[in-house]
Amino acid sequence: MIELRGIEKHFGGRPVLEDVGFRVHGGRMTGFIGGNGAGKTTTMRIILGVLAADAGTVEIDGTPIDAGARRRFGYMPEERGLYPKMPLTEQLVYLARLHGLDAARARRSTDDLVDRLGLGERRDELVEKLSLGNQQRAQIAAALVHQPEMLVLDEPFSGLDPMAVEVVLGVLRDYAHAGSPVLFSSHQLDIVERLCDDVIIIAQGRIRAAGDREKLRESHSGLRYELTGTSDTGWLRGVPGIRVVEFDGDFAVFDADDGAAAQAVLRRAVELGDVSGFTRRRPSLAEIFKEVVQ
C-alpha cells in the first residue's frame, strides 16, 4: 500500500498541493482524476521522488519511502520521451539495468514485454522511427521493463489507439491481480469508471473525494429512482413527497423526499401491476466529479 499524508507543495509561493493525503491499495486499480493543473502530475512526481514535497510523507506499507523503494516503481511521466536515436530493445535493456536487473534478466524482460505489446517486429528500430502509437507502447514498456512492484502512471492511455488501450489495460490488470498497487491518472472519466476499483478526485491542489468507486457513487447518490412496470405510471404525479423527473408510459424517473416515500411508491406499484424494475439511480463518475470539483 502506498500512503500519502499531508503533502504540501508550493511553486514560487503559490500553493500547488495542500494537505494531500490518500491511499493506493495493493491489488486494486486506483484512478486519479482532476482537471488540468489540479495537481495530479505534481503529486505523482512527489511519490517518485522526482520532486521533493515541502511537507508531508509518502509511505510504502508503513515505511517512509526511500530511493530503494522508488526503484520498485514503474513510472510513466506525463510528458513522454525516450532516447530518439537509440534502438528500442537496447533502450529498454538499459532502463531495466539502471533499475538493478542483471544483463540476462533485463534482456528476457525486454523480450517478453516487446512481444506482449506487439512491438516484436520493431525491436531493433530507433525509437524516433516508430509510429506515434508504437512510441506510446514503447513508453509503457519503459515503465514496466524492470518488473516493478508498484505502478504510477501519468495519463497512460492518452494518445493510444483502442487496440493499444486494451493491451495496456490487460497489462495493468495483471499487475493488480498479482497484488500490486496501481495508480494512474486520466482525463477520460469513462475509462476510470470502467476500470478502477478506487477513485481519487483532486481539484485545486486538494483531494475532494477518495475511496471505493461504488461506495463513492453510493454516497453521492441522491434519492432518485427509476421505476419500470407493466402499468401506466401516470399516477406517480399525485403522490405526496414525490417529484417526477421523467415519464414515458410504463417508465418513470422520480426524486423522493425520503426513503420511506420511495418505498411507498414501490408498494403501490406492485399493487397496481407487475414491476420489472425499481432502482435507486447512482451518479456516474462524471456527475460526481462535477459535483465535488465545484
Next chain:
Amino acid sequence: MSTSAATASGVRAPSLAEAAWLVARREVRTRLRSKAFLISTGILVLAAFAGIVVGGILSANPSRTKVAVTSDVPAAVAQQLKASDSFAVRTVEGRADADRLVRSGAVDAAVARASGPLGFRVIAKTDVPEGLVGQLSVTPPVSILEKSGQDALLRYFVALGFGLVFFVTATTFGSAIAQSVVEEKQTRIVEILVAAIPARALLAGKVVGNSLLAFAQIAVLAAISVIGLTITGQGRILATLGGPIVWFAVFFVFGFVLLASMFAATGALVSRTEDIASTTTPVTMLVMAPYLLVVFGNANPLLVGIMSYVPFGAPVGMPLRLYLGTAQWWEPLVALVLLIATTAGMVALGARIYERGLLRMGSRVPWREALRA
C-alpha cells in the same frame, strides 16, 4: 506476465559506481554510433598524420638556392659553394650567360669574376641574395652563452599543436556532454532516469563516458604523432617532444574533467537543444582562450608562464614550457595540484547546478538561482 508482476524482489539495487558505469557505457556507445563523430575523429587523425608527414618532407628537402658560377671565378669560391647543401651550382661560360640566366629566372643568383680584392661579384635580379652573400662573406666567430632551446618556427607549431588538440577535443566532447544533458531534459526521459538512479550517478556517468572517449582520441593522436615522427625520420623532434606530450596527456585528463562538469552543469540550465549556446558560451570561451593565447602569444614568456599555472591554460601552457625548457622540474607538479584542486571544486559545484537544473523545464534557469546555496 502475471507471474513477473511482483517478482522483482531479487533485484539488486545498482551502486552509485555501477549506475554511473551503465550511463557511461551508453554515452560511449551512442557517440560511437554517431556518424558525425566518427567522421570528425577521422579527419582529426588524418590531419595530424598529414601535418607530420608534410612537415617531415619539407624539413628533409629544404629548397636549394640555384646559383650560376662562371668558369673564371676563383676555384676556391666555386668549391665552397658546391660543398654546401644550400646551393645548386651550375657552371656557365661567362658574364653574359650568367646575366641572362639571372634575368630569365633560371637561377636565383650568379657569381662572376670581377676586379677588386675579392676577385668576384654576386649578380642578382631584384634583391640581395642574403644566403649566398652570407656564405661568401667572412663572419666573425660568435659565442652564444644561453642557448635558446628550440627555433621559433618549431615552437610555433608545437604551441599550435597542443592548443589545437586541446581546443578541438575539449569542445567536441564538452559540447557532446551538454547536448546529451539537454537531450534527456528535452525528451523528459530524465524523469524516469532520476526516479531510478541519483542525479549524481547520471552526471558522473556522462563525464566518465565522454572523458574516456576524449582520452582515447588524445591517445590515438599521440600514437599517430609518435609513429609519424618515427617513420618520417624526425626522431630528433620526438626526443624533445616526448616528455611534453606525456605531460599534456596528464594535464588533459584533469583539465577535461574540469570542463566536462562545467559543460554538464551549464547544459542542465536549459530545456531545449536550441538554447544550449546561451549558457555554455562562457565555458566555450574558457576553452578557446588558451588556444588563442598560445597561438598569438607563444613568444611571450611571461604570458606562457602565467598560462601554465591557470587551470584552464595549464594543459596547453605547461607542456609548451617543458618543450621550450623554461620550466623547472617541480613546476608541472605545482600546476597539476592547482588543476586537480580546481577540478574537484568545480565537479562539486557542477553537480549541484546539474541537480538543480535537471528537472526545471521551460525557460532558462538564471545563474543567480542555479548558484544559490
